Amino acid sequence: xxxxxxxxxxxxxxxxxxxxxxxxxxxxxxxxxxxxxxxxxxxxxxxxxxxxxxxxxxxxxxxxxxxxxxxxxxxxxxxxxxxxxxxxxxxxxxxxxxxxxxxxxxxxxxxxxx
Amino acid sequence: xxxxxxxxxxxxxxxxxxxxxxxxxxxxxxxxxxxxxxxxxxxxxxxxxxxxxxxxxxxxxxxxxxxxxxxxxxxxxxxxxxxxxxxxxxxxxxxxxxxxxxxxxxxxxxxxxxxx
Numbered sequence: 001x002x003x004x005x006x007x008x009x010x011x012x013x014x015x016x017x018x019x020x021x022x023x024x025x026x027x028x029x030x031x032x033x034x035x036x037x038x039x040x041x042x043x044x045x046x047x048x049x050x051x052x053x054x055x056x057x058x059x060x061x062x063x064x065x066x067x068x069x070x071x072x073x074x075x076x077x078x079x080x081x082x083x084x085x086x087x088x089x090x091x092x093x094x095x096x097x098x099x100x101x102x103x104x105x106x107x108x109x110x111x112x113x114x
Numbered sequence: 115x116x117x118x119x120x121x122x123x124x125x126x127x128x129x130x131x132x133x134x135x136x137x138x139x140x141x142x143x144x145x146x147x148x149x150x151x152x153x154x155x156x157x158x159x160x161x162x163x164x165x166x167x168x169x170x171x172x173x174x175x176x177x178x179x180x181x182x183x184x185x186x187x188x189x190x191x192x193x194x195x196x197x198x199x200x201x202x203x204x205x206x207x208x209x210x211x212x213x214x215x216x217x218x219x220x221x222x223x224x225x226x227x228x229x230x
Contacts, residue, residue: 034218042223042224043118043206043222043224044219044221046220090157101147101159101162102157102159104156104158107156
């Protein structure tokens with residue numbers, strides 16, 4: 001079975017500071033990894049994905065994520081946080097073979113203070 | 115505008131009263147899916163459909179039904195709702211290449227269901 005852990009329910013960061021939202025995963029085979037963002041009263045929006053290749057993946061709105069196979073992690077990062085980045089962030093994983101469904105983490109609420 | 119729409123957005127009902135939540139997409143996507151979102155549990159897949167008349171169970175299918183008679187629509191049916199089905203429901207769609215490999219899905223705005 002595949003699983004995702006987002007160990008922090010909430011992350012607080014001051015505007016302009018770097019941010020990190022943590023994600024670790026467990027999957028049989030090679031992982032496909034994703035980050036989605038959910039703004040209030042909206043559906044999820046795709047941010048970025050890791051399929052293969054470079055371990056540092058760049059996505060929308062200046063976000064990036066680093067795939068670390070030995071630590072089974074896929075942390076989301078941004079060099080300089082904006083107040084508008086405040087939202088709920090979900091990490092998700094699926095294996096490269098077999099069932100297509102994504103397994104989502106429980107979500108991390110990012111709060112950026114002005 | 116390319117989008118996934120859901121109706122209703124909010125629904126309060128009582129135990130045992132059959133209900134349907136509609137989902138429609140205008141992007142000609144083959145793949146559609148239903149999720150429920152519960153605090154502390156993230157999103158869990160209920161059912162998905164790879165194309166018209168092709169549906170399959172996700173992780174939490176009990177108590178739900180779906181149908182896929184047309185490509186654009188994928189309604190979620192609760193034949194006899196119970197309070198443990200109180201949740202936030204999301205429909206999503208994707209072209210098959212993205213769904214099978216990249217899982218880059220487009221989500222609807224959500225339906226908040228309360229079953230009393």
